[in-house]
Amino acid sequence: MHDTSRPPHSFQAFLFDLDGTLIRTPIDFAGMKRSVLDLARRYGLDPDALNRYDILGIIEEAERQLEAAPLPPPFRAEAERELTRCEQEAASVAEELPGAIEALTVLRARGCAVGIVTRNCRAGVERALSRVPLPHDLLLTRNDVRRTKPDPEHLLEAARRFEAPPERCAMVGDHPMDMQAARAAGMFAIGVQTRDPSPDAFHSSPPDVLLPGIGDLLTWMSAPSS
């Protein structure tokens, strides 16, 4: 029977980015990138050539280049240790973004599966969640999947675990790469403007719906759909 109390966009699962979407942490991404480039330099690689990648991309590419060596050095392990240290430090002062806990609680009460899909490391996320208890059914960090966002694999793995078809999943995030991953996965893309409130924040990868913040999600869902 058709349930008229629910909008046409009734999703089986909601996937959420963590940083800048559900919580605020003072992660110094620029500083982390500098540390990883510095490490690459110490391993004899050209940091200028690696600079165009994002942090995880630098590790990927550096590892690829180093694999050719007769004895591949422990670059990834060392880079991961440095990132984990920075992320754990930031996680220890994590704060809820207004309305995040309420939104997740209500979605779950309505029968939606809630997943957190983040490029952060598991140790850092667990520390953040001990400060900000975000209700969720699934957590997929970068340690849990082979390919992270913007690769759709990160999101599709969550959908698989929920046994939800991608078209019945919504991805909520504050970064264009969240929207890029959602599109590539065939999911509905909801952007939140927490990180960058400018009109062209999602210029490179426009969402299906743009909200000021996570606190506006429930209001949007209860609004009559056009």
Ligand SMILES: [Mg+2]
């Ligand atoms: Mg984010």
